[in-house]
Amino acid sequence: MAVPTDAPARAKGRPRNAATDHAILEATRSALAELGWGGLTMGHVAQRAGVAKTTLYRRWPSKNELVVDAVAVLFDDLEMTDLGSLRADIEAVVQRFAALLSRPETQAAMLALFAEGTRDPLLRQRIRESIVDPQKRLVHQGRANAQARGELPRDIDEAAARQEVDIIFDTIAGAVEHRILVSGEPACEQWISRFTTLLLAPLAALSTGHP
Amino acid sequence: MAVPTDAPARAKGRPRNAATDHAILEATRSALAELGWGGLTMGHVAQRAGVAKTTLYRRWPSKNELVVDAVAVLFDDLEMTDLGSLRADIEAVVQRFAALLSRPETQAAMLALFAEGTRDPLLRQRIRESIVDPQKRLVHQGRANAQARGELPRDIDEAAARQEVDIIFDTIAGAVEHRILVSGEPACEQWISRFTTLLLAPLAALSTGHP
Amino acid sequence: MAVPTDAPARAKGRPRNAATDHAILEATRSALAELGWGGLTMGHVAQRAGVAKTTLYRRWPSKNELVVDAVAVLFDDLEMTDLGSLRADIEAVVQRFAALLSRPETQAAMLALFAEGTRDPLLRQRIRESIVDPQKRLVHQGRANAQARGELPRDIDEAAARQEVDIIFDTIAGAVEHRILVSGEPACEQWISRFTTLLLAPLAALSTGHP
Amino acid sequence: MAVPTDAPARAKGRPRNAATDHAILEATRSALAELGWGGLTMGHVAQRAGVAKTTLYRRWPSKNELVVDAVAVLFDDLEMTDLGSLRADIEAVVQRFAALLSRPETQAAMLALFAEGTRDPLLRQRIRESIVDPQKRLVHQGRANAQARGELPRDIDEAAARQEVDIIFDTIAGAVEHRILVSGEPACEQWISRFTTLLLAPLAALSTGHP
DNA sequence: CACTAAACGAGACGGTACGTCAAGTCTTAAG
């Protein structure tokens, strides 16, 4: 005698423990920092989180997705501030990005994810959606602030503005990543200052009308 | 380094087959391109190269070193040409670098090596020595050409010149890598042109004497 | 036993669905026949019976008890008939027993239960009480019939009679089981006839007074 | 420089350690006796034998085959002796068979194997070939001895003799197994004597020419 | 009639063992 319930989304069965998610992600981050990507095993994470291995697999299909989620939150801390000048704003955000990239768990996670992403288009998409693209907001906001201050000309073409954001984003992110992750040298204050100088030149040029 | 080819001291027993080295490195590259880092197994490489696993381990201590050697040679093709203008030279070398980074085996190998490098300082050093730093010659040579043409001022301070090379190198390499490997979008002609423009502004500024 | 049907004490809450018991036992038998003991999982039985796993465990403490109950009922069909002669009666009952043992679910269940019984004395006891010993009634009744017809002498000693029943039971049951389950050959009419002959000899000898 | 080796099958690579086989089989038997079939895990056996799990799987495809091999040797001890009379010979061999069946590892192994055999025809065949059928030699030899002594008539028909051996074998093996494994009662001296009496009657009858 | 207590489904959960795979080492015989 089936009584059709019109409940839209009935959660059946025992509900998942929400705290478990946090415990797992936290365990993932700490294990990642200590052991690196290669040393990160699902069994290990489960043990650290005080959770059965099956529980991990019930929530994340693989190590990749788990680490994406575990790492993504780290980037939420990046914020664009308005310090009154474009140079100051750029230096501040670069400094924060560099600090983030200097943390061991970020290093291990980022490059390992990028590496896996070269093989798995879906993973690459997830990485872009969850981690990379959201950071473009920093460039958008920085430009908006500078435009409000009159340091940069207003956007005329929407598409051109997006292209410019993309290229600036690739340049900043790429340079800092290469400096820290590949060259393995710190992004010290001096380096940031010099890099900002390098970056400001074309922006200034743009603002004065040169192609 | 892991491949002692030139024999200063005459070996006693059966000599190594030199062709084996090439077969192994070639097998490594093709396996890497097809299967990615995770799918690359020593047993697999050995089988492809028609060689026993023992032979691999006798010549390279681990997968990392093997891949470094297998990939390093790809970068030897990068050459700086003198096309008569700094813009043309930059565009040409960026185009070649982008083409190299678009090849699947390069993608898989580079990021995987960088990822491993974040965990293993010795490996990072080997990567820098074998792969990364040698490419700085391109920046050096490009600057020298431009200086010879009078497009850039002569170096005054040796140390300052090296710093400038470093920051330009990090910027170019980082931006192209981020564009292709992380953002996953091609470095098309238009992008290269725009990026070169961005890059030329500060160089031009430098040439006019600004710090 | 694990299925308390008659309710001496009035249950308070929602009463159990009696049909569920039958559905579960039927599902157990069919799953057993198809998948064998090793392939029989509680989750599977539950699914087949259209029932939650919890419901199974609420009614039977373990797979063992469930299978005992599921299989025991099969043996209720065995009946001793009075066909007018001891030989005919023995052949008839052996034939029925052989037919029962030829059914796949009986085979899988019986041997699996016996196997588990070697490890778990309580289970062995349950098996004997629910399945094995009840069949001794067949031997008892067969002897009684034969005695009524004068084919066998009356019992003098109660204990001796029980011993004789035991040994005849072990012999008949064991031989048929070994033939079908171990040797894996059918108990055809000819085999039954020959085996009955073998069995009648000592009974005849007993009837003529030998110890 | 062909050196003609007359070795029929040249073993390449590192040869298997023969002692490992014995260690594994011994570990299997002892684990079986202590933990029973259900408690017997491949990992456990490997650990006991001081061997990696993979080594087990390299040599035996599954638990079944391993246990067959481990148990089969136990039956090699059964021997038919010539004690001068058919009764004595039967009692002796039944006693030995009963003793063998009383050992815990034999109990756990036999019934579990028979149980698995009901599902897997190939396994059943292996069991018959390795364990069951070889024991028929005992019946053959016992008959031969008795014939030599004149206690039993000579065989006339080869096929009939084989059928007789089969039925005697099923009866003896089945009765003892049922007594010990199913009924769970010991095959004491008295039981053996009574069972032998039961068995001798038809044999005597046969020897006097009855069908 | 509403209340109550058990039955019930669904599925999360901590475990244990599975059988497979690759890493890197070791052992043999052949060159």
Added chain:
DNA sequence: CTTAAGACTTGACGTACCGTCTCGTTTAGTG
């Protein structure tokens, strides 16, 4: 001393069931 072949130890993998638990939902009888 190199090489090919393959045995070997180790350890993680992802899966399958286990038996328990925690929910929300029936469903009868009773207060």
